[in-house]
Amino acid sequence: MSRLDRRTLLRAAAGAGALAAVGGGIAGAADLATAGRSTARSGRGLRVGYLPITDASPLLVAHAQGRFEAAGVAVQRPVLFRGWESLAQAFLADEVDVVHLLMPFAVQLRHALGARIRMIAWSHTNGSALTVAPGVRDLAGLAGRQVAIPFWWSIHNVMLQRMLRGAGLRPVVREQPSRRDGTVGLVVLSPADMLPALDTGRVGGYIVADPFNAAAEIRKVGRIARFVGDAWRQHACCVVVVRQELVDTDPAAVQAVTDAVTGAQQWISASRADAAAVLSTGRYLPQPLPAITRALNQPPRDPQRPGWYGERIGFAPFPFPGYTRTLVEAMRDTVVDGDTSFLDGLDPAAVHADLTDDRFVRRSIALHGGPAAFGLPDSLTRTEDVTV
Template identity: 45%
Template sequence: MCLDDPTHSRRDILKLAALLSAAGALPLLSSLQARAAAEPDAPVRIGYLPITDATPLLVAHANGLFEAEGIQAERPVLLRSWAQVIEAFISGQVNVIHLLSPMTVWARYGSKVPAKVVAWNHVGGSGLTVAPEIADVRQLGGKSVAIPFWYSIHNVVLQQLLRDNGLRAVSRAVGAALAADEVNLVVLPPSDMPPALASKRIHGYIVAEPFNALAENLKVGRVQRFTGDVWRNHACCVVFMHEHDLERRPQWSQKVVNAIVKAQLWTREHRAEAAQLLSKAGANRYTPHAPEVLGRVLAPGAEEQQAYLASGAIRHADWQERRIDFQPYPYPSYTEELVRRLKDTLIEGNNAFLASLDPRQVASDLVDDRFVRQALAEVGGLQAFGLAEGFQRSEEISP
């Protein structure tokens, strides 16, 4: 998206809101049903944004992991906005996507999209970046901060940080007067955020990588806090698949998840190589990002870790969080806590459906973990990802 055309960004946001309503989704769901009937054995068709959240899907494609499982995969489709991702998925143009975890709640319960979370795509991988002159979250009072979308872990974590620093999130027109303790939240596509920060249109943004690293490289912003240092090992994007594939093609679905889990393992062991693979210098040119920007996220040096500890971007050294990490199991405790927090988060638009959601029921219904459990068993279990065995955990949130 081009910052010089804010109406285009606004139009895209409105389109996404329309798509994720029951009425707006209906025509696309009809298209999905028609496609499924016409092509019951469709190959893997991935839709993605050029952010590090997409890493496992792209690595699985680049390294031939889908073919190694005995299924075909087309070249992943690069999309430019969450609206495009949702539209392509609901209409059946793509059948495997990475999606913001709160957006899956909205999709399934707000617009009745028949799809489920089958795995986590990554953990962490996001941060709050602020203008160089901002030294403390409290200095964001009276200013604007960008989020990628209302239904995002970024919005949830940001509002927690603001509350803990005596600030209130509001949604006002651009240029509207703000009280000293108010922070105006504006929705921007990730690619628009660094230019908006550089031009002082906003004073901060919270978003997926590599747009925090990009601001650092361009020297237009600094990382105030990593989201994974606020909510330990939180999911950001998850793998979302159509329910009809999960039910009618369970073997195919299993192989899709197998490939993604193996891609996550490979990435953990080949971080610098993954940065090159995803970059504009890679053979497939999956993203427009330079290898050094992606390397700063996927394979940061020890000196950077020390700098973040000194600045306060990392406060929980004992958590041993990576800037981005990968593990596929969708812990129910996370989904339950996410639903609880969404109910108390400022979200524009029709969010009335949230009030009736039961966190435990959502964790059971939204997620289908049978495929990822089997995939994990085949690679050595959660221990292969440096985690304790067992599919339960307690959420740690400490702003």
């Protein structure tokens, strides 16, 4: 996968999203080509882009249940993309209006490329895992192997490298991994390509959002070695992002989107089996229903940090500033195949305010019963708890 750089951004701004969209039985490039621009103001409805992972559940359930319309904004059927770069290209080219995006990727788009985007809410918490081949007994067994990540700037890459270093291993890029030297090669694959790569032995493991981890267990081609939520308590993998233009020109639409997503999160938390059925029968997610059900309601395990319940995806929309700060600090220690210089001049404490507009989600949380209704502290503050 090529690195998303300024040339890519310019190409996207010129309208190259037809190169990126994949239908998956939901919508395709033709839909993007005919959707037009400025949909919030034209009346054709906002366009949502997503990857087929449970991280997108709030956006998809909100559409399936008519929550966007009930909140006062029309939304077209969500468009499925196979990879993060193609989703970002379409988003920056104004071909989709609302997306769930990897949080570190959002930081890169804003601060490395200068994209005028705003995070308006978290899409979920937890929901990712490191899945390894059946013969890999522990992290040390990954030495000399390749491990797949969904994108360089992802919480998956950040946390995988922390896990590897904690096990005495060293992640490498564009270098043949060596068991003797204790190195592990990193390779970017789209989530849909990860399970086949594990099954054929191309990679010794992958770290990604569900239901791809649950699917590997059900098909008995892999086992979950570590839930990311057991390493970073209630972390955000994906966040809900819009362009600044939409905030400036139609804040009522942004509020409606946030209200719909927040309401969907609350419903999913209380109705996980029903949510899995909605995602499956509505053909929003292509994975089989058992995998989606397992992903939304992972059976209790013995987490390495008792009481964290990191195996279970959560749905709480408030974006905590301390998380952004801690993430930016961790990104500085992360190996990627690309330029990291944009991090050098960043003040981690200032990134959150620059990227986030939390006015909408604060109103949405109040509308849906207040912080306690989402298991959040009344103060909407917290201390980050991260381990290897």
